[in-house]
Amino acid sequence: MGPMDTNNEGAVRLAAAADRSRIALILSRLMRHPEFGALVGTLAVFAFFAVATAGNGFLAWRGVTGWLNVAAELGIVAVPVALLMIGGELDLSIGSVIGATSVLIATASGLYGVPLWISIALAITLGVGVGLFNGVLTIRTGLPSFIITLVSMLALAGSALGMARLLAGTPNVSLKVEGPLRAVFAGRWQQANVSILWWAAVSLAAAWVLFRTTFGNWVLATGGDARSAREAGIRTDRVKIVLFILTALAAVLVGIIQTMAFNGGEATRGQVYVFNSIIASVIGGVLLQGGYGSPIGVAFGAATFGIVNVGIFYTGWNSDWAQLLLGLLLLAAVLANNLFRRAALSA
Amino acid sequence: MTGETMGSSPPIIEARGVSKHFAGVAALEDVSLQVGAGEVVCLLGDNGAGKSTLIKLLSGVHEPSRGQLLVDGVPVRFREPRDARSAGISTVHQYGGTVPLMSIARNFFLGAELTKGSGPFRRLDLDRMNAIALSEICSLGVRRVTDAARPIGTLSGGQRQAVAICRATYFGARLLILDEPTSALGVREATTVLRLIAEVRARGVGVILITHNAHHALSIGDRFSVLSHGRIAASFDRGERSASDVVNLMAGGVELASLEQAPEPFPRTASA
Numbered sequence: 001m002g003p004m005d006t007n008n009e010g011a012v013r014l015a016a017a018a019d020r021s022r023i024a025l026i027l028s029r030l031m032r033h034p035e036f037g038a039l040v041g042t043l044a045v046f047a048f049f050a051v052a053t054a055g056n057g058f059l060a061w062r063g064v065t066g067w068l069n070v071a072a073e074l075g076i077v078a079v080p081v082a083l084l085m086i087g088g089e090l091d092l093s094i095g096s097v098i099g100a101t102s103v104l105i106a107t108a109s110g111l112y113g114v115p116l117w118i119s120i121a122l123a124i125t126l127g128v129g130v131g132l133f134n135g136v137l138t139i140r141t142g143l144p145s146f147i148i149t150l151v152s153m154l155a156l157a158g159s160a161l162g163m164a165r166l167l168a169g170t171p172n173v174s175l176k177v178e179g180p181l182r183a184v185f186a187g188r189w190q191q192a193n194v195s196i197l198w199w200a201a202v203s204l205a206a207a208w209v210l211f212r213t214t215f216g217n218w219v220l221a222t223g224g225d226a227r228s229a230r231e232a233g234i235r236t237d238r239v240k241i242v243l244f245i246l247t248a249l250a251a252v253l254v255g256i257i258q259t260m261a262f263n264g265g266e267a268t269r270g271q272v273y274v275f276n277s278i279i280a281s282v283i284g285g286v287l288l289q290g291g292y293g294s295p296i297g298v299a300f301g302a303a304t305f306g307i308v309n310v311g312i313f314y315t316g317w318n319s320d321w322a323q324l325l326l327g328l329l330l331l332a333a334v335l336a337n338n339l340f341r342r343a344a345l346s347a
Numbered sequence: 348m349t350g351e352t353m354g355s356s357p358p359i360i361e362a363r364g365v366s367k368h369f370a371g372v373a374a375l376e377d378v379s380l381q382v383g384a385g386e387v388v389c390l391l392g393d394n395g396a397g398k399s400t401l402i403k404l405l406s407g408v409h410e411p412s413r414g415q416l417l418v419d420g421v422p423v424r425f426r427e428p429r430d431a432r433s434a435g436i437s438t439v440h441q442y443g444g445t446v447p448l449m450s451i452a453r454n455f456f457l458g459a460e461l462t463k464g465s466g467p468f469r470r471l472d473l474d475r476m477n478a479i480a481l482s483e484i485c486s487l488g489v490r491r492v493t494d495a496a497r498p499i500g501t502l503s504g505g506q507r508q509a510v511a512i513c514r515a516t517y518f519g520a521r522l523l524i525l526d527e528p529t530s531a532l533g534v535r536e537a538t539t540v541l542r543l544i545a546e547v548r549a550r551g552v553g554v555i556l557i558t559h560n561a562h563h564a565l566s567i568g569d570r571f572s573v574l575s576h577g578r579i580a581a582s583f584d585r586g587e588r589s590a591s592d593v594v595n596l597m598a599g600g601v602e603l604a605s606l607e608q609a610p611e612p613f614p615r616t617a618s619a
């Protein structure tokens with residue numbers, strides 16, 4: 001540093017202040033992006049396991065595809081669940097839809113020889129039906145969707161199990177699928193599942209819909225302030241019904257993928273996705289109160305989930321610790337999301 | 348004066364002898380009100396007087412139990428708020444009916460989004476939405492808003508109301524109903540909103556302003572109606588009453604006057 005006169009000093013101080021305010025501006029801009037925090041979380045967790053597993057293969061192709069596969073199947077449901085949460089509702093029935101889909105397809109095609117595309121069409125119809133049921137009942141009764149979808153979760157899980165036992169005599173019905181349909185839903189390339197592509201497609205499509213379409217604007221408004229949305233002429237009930245149908249359809253997709261990947265249907269499969277999708281959404285920056293969040297953020301949330309669950313395995317520690325870590329991440333995310341929300345409103 | 352316009356063309360909206368009963372209880376009884384173009388009508392009255400009920404009839408939230416609504420002199424029935432809105436009647440609530448975490452422009456065009464492209468590529472035209480929202484807000488004299496991509500929740504209450512008023516006029520509102528817009532605002536903010544109402548009036552929009560603040564009412568109102576227990580207790584034009592008259596009328600007139608004349612002191616010592 002050379003000698004400076006007072007004028008110069010003032011200029012430097014001004015420039016520093018301008019720099020600081022530019023940093024503040026950039027920060028506040030970033031905070032307006034709900035996926036920013038999720039990206040930071042994913043990178044941090046990845047870095048943690050990269051160091052903690054040093055040289056154990058976590059960074060090798062096998063490790064990378066391992067967590068990508070886990071993240072993909074979770075992400076496919078978590079992203080639509082996040083859209084629904086942004087719209088102000090919850091869906092606990094997705095796990096049962098996954099199980100029911102797999103039982104339906106395996107029973108129809110495996111046991112009765114129904115062509116696979118017809119079973120798939122039936123499963124899609126089931127998904128639309130469950131979504132309609134959840135949406136219409138939530139709106140008509142005015143009850144929390146938590147309760148309504150808990151009801152459909154139980155009812156559907158019970159019927160799927162009952163049907164499987166009744167028709168196949170076992171809760172696990174096997175079905176072997178080969179050919180192009182398998183490639184589309186359960187294809188594999190060097191340990192990487194094709195579901196990774198589905199995950200990317202669902203995330204990008206959802207981001208496009210939420211931030212770039214009229215419907216997305218309505219979703220943000222419905223979850224952000226339903227009264228204002230209705231005053232602006234938005235049919236918030238229709239918005240919610242569409243979102244419930246989308247979560248159910250995403251669950252059907254995961255159900256189809258799993259039926260083919262595991263060569264059969266199982267009624268109880270899929271229940272883990274119920275809370276995991278909410279975890280991925282919140283870690284992905286979705287506000288539990290609704291009205292704020294990003295599908296890309298949730299894709300990162302699912303990635304974080306995959307990294308933790310697969311990363312633990314590469315550390316050689318007991319996998320119980322993964323749950324603890326996820327719990328801590330969830331807590332950090334909830335706190336950070338509220339902080340971000342406040343920052344976005346004070347910027 | 349606004350009398351000239353009243354004589355030549357029918358009022359934008361007129362309530363003719365409307366009543367509203369809720370489960371047998373009369374919230375409004377035989378109330379008449381007219382609002383012409385470029386006119387600010389202030390609706391005054393104590394809590395529970397029936398002000399909100401009256402504007403709910405005018406904006407299609409409720410239907411009158413008796414009486415008639417006329418738009419441009421033609422009898423109408425509003426079955427839902429949508430009907431009133433398509434007749435050019437727009438209601439702005441205390442917080443402007445806005446969604447805090449959405450951008451100013453997204454709020455401005457909520458329910459009437461601008462799009463570009465077609466088919467599956469049809470998408471929001473965010474650039475145009477931002478530009479139009481900003482220029483509309485500035486043209487009504489709200490200068491402190493400089494970036495329409497900011498969340499609207501970063502604005503103050505008065506600015507949010509201003510955005511909502513701009514939005515209503517941009518989408519062709521001919522009658523603006525404001526239910527207590529200034530009650531939650533500080534002095535400067537309230538002034539901003541009142542100035543905006545004057546600007547909107549100058550453009551020929553009719554305004555119904557509900558307020559508890561006699562000074563706000565007197566500073567902007569052309570005509571005044573005081574509701575009391577569901578009935579019109581008084582109607583007068585600008586300049587006919589003083590501020591203290593108006594305060595008295597709003598508080599139910601007689602009772603307040605007698606209270607003032609007989610200030611019975613409350614006992615200061617225990618009576619034991």
Ligand SMILES: Nc1ncnc2c1ncn2[C@@H]1O[C@H](COP(=O)(O)OP(=O)(O)O)[C@@H](O)[C@H]1O
Binds near residue numbers: 397
């Ligand atoms: N939806 C309703 N159901 C029953 N009573 C109502 C309803 N809305 C208003 N009221 C009654 O009508 C009267 C007038 O209320 P309101 O129009 O809200 O008064 P203000 O806006 O002047 O304070 C009150 O006694 C209120 O309790």
Ligand SMILES: [Mg+2]
Binds near residue numbers: 398399
């Ligand atoms: Mg009221």
